[in-house]
Amino acid sequence: MGNVKKFVEEITSMDVDFAQWYTDVVKKADLVDYSSVRGSMIIRPHGYAIWENVRDVLDAKIKETGHENVYLPLFIPESLLQKEKDHIEGFAPEVAWVTHGGSEELTERLCVRPTSEVLFCEHYANIIHSYRDLPKLYNQWSNVVRWEKTTRPFLRTLEFLWQEGHTCHATDEDAHEETKKMLEVYASVCEEYLAIPVLKGQKTEKEKFAGAKFTYTIESLMHDGKALQTGTSHHLGTGFAEAFGIQYTDRNGELQNVHQTSWGITTRLIGALIMVHGDNRGLVVPPRIAPTQVMIVPIAQHKPGVLDKAYELRDQLKKVARVGIDASDKMPGWKFNEYEMKGIPLRLEIGPKDIENGQAVLARRDTGEKVQVRLDELEARIVELLEEIQQNLLKKARELQASKTRTAVTMEQFKKELEQNPGFIKAMWCGDLACENFIKDETGATSRCIPFEQERVADTCVCCGGEAKELVYWAKAY
Amino acid sequence: MGNVKKFVEEITSMDVDFAQWYTDVVKKADLVDYSSVRGSMIIRPHGYAIWENVRDVLDAKIKETGHENVYLPLFIPESLLQKEKDHIEGFAPEVAWVTHGGSEELTERLCVRPTSEVLFCEHYANIIHSYRDLPKLYNQWSNVVRWEKTTRPFLRTLEFLWQEGHTCHATDEDAHEETKKMLEVYASVCEEYLAIPVLKGQKTEKEKFAGAKFTYTIESLMHDGKALQTGTSHHLGTGFAEAFGIQYTDRNGELQNVHQTSWGITTRLIGALIMVHGDNRGLVVPPRIAPTQVMIVPIAQHKPGVLDKAYELRDQLKKVARVGIDASDKMPGWKFNEYEMKGIPLRLEIGPKDIENGQAVLARRDTGEKVQVRLDELEARIVELLEEIQQNLLKKARELQASKTRTAVTMEQFKKELEQNPGFIKAMWCGDLACENFIKDETGATSRCIPFEQERVADTCVCCGGEAKELVYWAKAY
Numbered sequence: 001m002g003n004v005k006k007f008v009e010e011i012t013s014m015d016v017d018f019a020q021w022y023t024d025v026v027k028k029a030d031l032v033d034y035s036s037v038r039g040s041m042i043i044r045p046h047g048y049a050i051w052e053n054v055r056d057v058l059d060a061k062i063k064e065t066g067h068e069n070v071y072l073p074l075f076i077p078e079s080l081l082q083k084e085k086d087h088i089e090g091f092a093p094e095v096a097w098v099t100h101g102g103s104e105e106l107t108e109r110l111c112v113r114p115t116s117e118v119l120f121c122e123h124y125a126n127i128i129h130s131y132r133d134l135p136k137l138y139n140q141w142s143n144v145v146r147w148e149k150t151t152r153p154f155l156r157t158l159e160f161l162w163q164e165g166h167t168c169h170a171t172d173e174d175a176h177e178e179t180k181k182m183l184e185v186y187a188s189v190c191e192e193y194l195a196i197p198v199l200k201g202q203k204t205e206k207e208k209f210a211g212a213k214f215t216y217t218i219e220s221l222m223h224d225g226k227a228l229q230t231g232t233s234h235h236l237g238t239g240f241a242e243a244f245g246i247q248y249t250d251r252n253g254e255l256q257n258v259h260q261t262s263w264g265i266t267t268r269l270i271g272a273l274i275m276v277h278g279d280n281r282g283l284v285v286p287p288r289i290a291p292t293q294v295m296i297v298p299i300a301q302h303k304p305g306v307l308d309k310a311y312e313l314r315d316q317l318k319k320v321a322r323v324g325i326d327a328s329d330k331m332p333g334w335k336f337n338e339y340e341m342k343g344i345p346l347r348l349e350i351g352p353k354d355i356e357n358g359q360a361v362l363a364r365r366d367t368g369e370k371v372q373v374r375l376d377e378l379e380a381r382i383v384e385l386l387e388e389i390q391q392n393l394l395k396k397a398r399e400l401q402a403s404k405t406r407t408a409v410t411m412e413q414f415k416k417e418l419e420q421n422p423g424f425i426k427a428m429w430c431g432d433l434a435c436e437n438f439i440k441d442e443t444g445a446t447s448r449c450i451p452f453e454q455e456r457v458a459d460t461c462v463c464c465g466g467e468a469k470e471l472v473y474w475a476k477a478y
Numbered sequence: 479m480g481n482v483k484k485f486v487e488e489i490t491s492m493d494v495d496f497a498q499w500y501t502d503v504v505k506k507a508d509l510v511d512y513s514s515v516r517g518s519m520i521i522r523p524h525g526y527a528i529w530e531n532v533r534d535v536l537d538a539k540i541k542e543t544g545h546e547n548v549y550l551p552l553f554i555p556e557s558l559l560q561k562e563k564d565h566i567e568g569f570a571p572e573v574a575w576v577t578h579g580g581s582e583e584l585t586e587r588l589c590v591r592p593t594s595e596v597l598f599c600e601h602y603a604n605i606i607h608s609y610r611d612l613p614k615l616y617n618q619w620s621n622v623v624r625w626e627k628t629t630r631p632f633l634r635t636l637e638f639l640w641q642e643g644h645t646c647h648a649t650d651e652d653a654h655e656e657t658k659k660m661l662e663v664y665a666s667v668c669e670e671y672l673a674i675p676v677l678k679g680q681k682t683e684k685e686k687f688a689g690a691k692f693t694y695t696i697e698s699l700m701h702d703g704k705a706l707q708t709g710t711s712h713h714l715g716t717g718f719a720e721a722f723g724i725q726y727t728d729r730n731g732e733l734q735n736v737h738q739t740s741w742g743i744t745t746r747l748i749g750a751l752i753m754v755h756g757d758n759r760g761l762v763v764p765p766r767i768a769p770t771q772v773m774i775v776p777i778a779q780h781k782p783g784v785l786d787k788a789y790e791l792r793d794q795l796k797k798v799a800r801v802g803i804d805a806s807d808k809m810p811g812w813k814f815n816e817y818e819m820k821g822i823p824l825r826l827e828i829g830p831k832d833i834e835n836g837q838a839v840l841a842r843r844d845t846g847e848k849v850q851v852r853l854d855e856l857e858a859r860i861v862e863l864l865e866e867i868q869q870n871l872l873k874k875a876r877e878l879q880a881s882k883t884r885t886a887v888t889m890e891q892f893k894k895e896l897e898q899n900p901g902f903i904k905a906m907w908c909g910d911l912a913c914e915n916f917i918k919d920e921t922g923a924t925s926r927c928i929p930f931e932q933e934r935v936a937d938t939c940v941c942c943g944g945e946a947k948e949l950v951y952w953a954k955a956y
Contacts, residue, residue, distance in 0.1 A: 035600055036558055037588070040551035042601055045616070048547050069526050073518035074590075074621055074637050075574075080514055093580045096553075098590065100575040101625035110515070112552075112576065112590070122513055123520055132806075138523070143552055143621065147579035159552050 018224040029283040029342050032153045039151035039158035049291035057193050061185050067137040072119045075110040080118050084243040090210020094146045112145040120166035121244035130249050136168040154271035155478050162266035168258040175259035179235040182263040183216045186231035195286040195393040196220050196276050201449030213237030219448045221401045222275035225422025227448050227475035233263035276397050283343030286393050287386040292324040295344045297335045299351030320379045345389050409458040424475050428468035430461035445474040496702040507761040507820050510631045517629035517636035527769035535671050539663050545615040550597045553588035558596050562721040568688020572624045590623040598644035599722035608727050614646040632749035633956050640744035646736040653737035657713040660741040661694045664709035673764040673871040674698050674754050679927030691715030697926045699879045700753035703900025705926050705953035711741035754875050761821030764871050765864040770802040773822045775813045777829030798857050823867050887936040902953050906946035908939035923952040
């Protein structure tokens with residue numbers, strides 16, 4: 001194996017340059033390619049297959065919780081976008097405008113949806129009349145566009161894929177319940193499938209969604225100590241209902257505004273996956289969402305019986321896992337590196353000696369461990385190992401997050417902690433926007449959320465020394 | 479049941495006004511709603527669930543045949559679109575142009591993809607180098623936009639959903655093989671799942687895809703005798719490869735152009751479904767793609783035990799079919815009409831008398847037949863009936879198509895047949911564009927395809943009387 005190195009396309013070490021490491025991984029693991037469309041990405045088969053798995057898992061949960069999928073138009077007339085004041089103020093600077101159809105200039109510009117609240121609202125005003133029509137629980141899988149200046153694959157792109165849930169309820173409490181429920185759904189997809197631990201909480205007024213009453217968020221910590229917002233769920237209150245006239249007749253025959261929510265997760269989750277689990281050998285994909293869970297690499301495959309056995313194992317193991325095989329004429333060393341780069345959870349090696357001994361070798365991507373397994377125990381062992389890897393990834397990610405979460409009671413401490421070991425800073429806040437802005441200007445860290453699980457780590461605001469209102473998690477963020 | 483009528487929202491009879499019948503069905507069966515976005519539609523839960531089923535069936539077949547899903551950008555820079563001359567000429571008149579991002583005017587306009595050949599070509603030029611990289615078999619599920627003047631839900635909309643396959647091959651033969659294979663996949667989805675019979679053939683030069691070497695098509699006949707193109711598969715030859723420099727080194731070390739294909743089906747299929755199977759009571763959905771296959775309607779549900787039994791049946795029948803239940807306080811008569819309008823294949827009625835007799839009533843949507851079935855035979859009978867309905871719908875659609883397919887050997891005959899019984903006209907053609915144009919101008923019928931199964935119904939061209947080259951199917955079309 002001495003000459004494996006020359007087959008390996010080296011990637012930058014994450015300790016040397018994390019941003020370059022990220023760029024190397026997305027490219028070398030064949031997740032994306034670039035095109036001549038500025039700020040957009042091509043999601044390649046390996047990247048898209050991961051997204052399909054995330055989508056299928058989440059879609060099933062969205063349906064289980066009573067939601068229905070719909071599809072609304074890509075374009076939004078300018079006048080419609082302007083109906084809700086806070087909303088248009090938030091989004092106008094970052095939308096793409098269609099001004100011509102064929103060779104004709106349009107009488108009204110159309111924006112390419114940055115999100116679809118206003119379209120859903122117009123539709124809801126059409127179809128909701130009575131309390132019998134509530135709740136309306138809709139979801140949409142779609143592409144959206146936001147005119148970003150600086151872009152990075154998965155993390156911030158001009159166009160991205162997402163789902164956006166939009167619901168209408170009879171009461172504020174029902175809408176609140178929904179907002180919480182969908183945040184829990186997101187948290188469970190992140191933790192149980194992507195093995196990404198999340199911090200649940202509420203956004204500050206400054207950081208909430210444009211037009212919302214309040215925003216719930218889940219936040220995760222990346223390997224470099226920066227935070228990433230992995231999902232948000234907004235209680236929209238009645239602001240949109242008032243602007244769009246979405247009213248229903250209640251049981252007493254009186255007209256009422258509906259109470260709304262919206263919630264979304266995006267292809268950013270793949271960025272989180274890379275930065276939470278990846279290492280200097282490339283991507284690491286948790287088994288539950290890995291498109292290929294076991295990659296079979298035949299050893300000395302020109303020798304009689306090896307390829308036959310490898311294919312036989314592939315067919316046999318299909319029952320218990322998503323199995324691939326690479327029977328190309330490339331060197332095993334090249335293949336090892338290729339599938340480590342792509343983050344396949346388990347590699348199965350089978351060669352003439354293994355066949356003689358009635359065994360195969362299983363190599364774990366997460367720990368690098370190799371074990372010899374008897375062929376008649378292979379199915380059971382693979383099922384066990386995949387589960388072990390899944391749990392180990394979550395455990396390691398939890399430890400990472402814990403090790404990068406510090407408490408600060410003064411601004412000196414805040415800055416020192418953030419510099420020495422970037423991550424979450426837990427610090428008390430007086431609730432004043434001025435302090436939130438000051439902290440951002442001074443340190444680069446933003447308020448990530450007011451966590452649901454509150455602690456009182458001090459009695460005074462970390463910034464102004466005034467009376468502490470609540471605990472906030474702060475971090476530099478993607 | 480004498481007062482059922484007042485609950486029914488009447489739809490126009492298809493014999494009185496087919497276009498209005500269509501519009502009534504898409505609206506009353508809750509397939510679509512309109513919005514303030516001209517020419518676009520909102521696909522409502524019932525419509526989208528049908529699309530999801532079509533998508534899942536086709537996606538599985540696309541993957542089984544070795545294709546991988548990817549996702550490419552929504553926007554195409556104007557200069558990129560212009561690289562292949564025939565292609566831009568075909569599409570330029572019908573694209574939407576983005577000219578501004580936020581408040582900035584762009585230095586180069588971006589078109590919203592009408593189809594993604596040029597983006598795939600740019601990507602392929604990046605990633606294909608050697609014969610080892612071939613074939614590349616990619617597919618994309620996406621939305622596309624074409625700036626249509628006159629629009630109708632599902633049939634012709636500014637924006638529609640589709641899949642577009644794009645493949646590269648080492649030889650012309652391989653590309654040809656792929657073009658045929660994917661047409662067969664489309665034909666099998668239409669016939670086996672949507673119960674829509676198709677006619678397979680090749681488009682004339684005039685009707686082929688802009689930039690293709692040739693186009694294969696499947697064509698279906700609607701209830702009103704108009705044809706609808708249900709899917710196309712294009713052999714692109716090497717035209718795009720030359721324009722975009724997609725070359726590979728062959729086994730002899732020589733540079734070669736790749737040979738390409740592209741193929742697509744769209745949400746139009748739902749339009750076809752409506753117009754092939756629908757009747758004056760509304761939509762009829764074939765069981766294999768029906769989101770709900772059996773709708774349970776409790777009778778006298780206020781009586782003790784009825785609802786319990788209905789839910790018990792729902793849970794029991796879930797094993798064998800996609801089952802819904804309507805336990806709302808609406809009248810059974812209202813429910814009967816609602817689910818007939820929505821085209822649910824089977825209705826299950828269960829009331830106090832049925833329970834007493836240990837039976838339930840099954841009503842078929844396709845024939846209107848009602849049968850009493852013993853509860854212990856229900857599962858088996860439902861499975862049988864769903865299959866019978868599926869086969870019956872295909873059979874009826876085949877009969878419709880046969881009854882509306884006529885032969886003409888003179889233009890007088892052509893016009894008379896088309897007028898008296900609109901449908902496919904089989905007629906010989908000399909191969910001359912002038913005749914094709916004349917027929918269109920004179921009759922409104924276009925060449926639908928040169929069928930793979932050729933017959934020689936005359937020796938002379940139906941139009942000019944010159945030597946007949948081949949049989950063509952002609953029809954007025956959507």
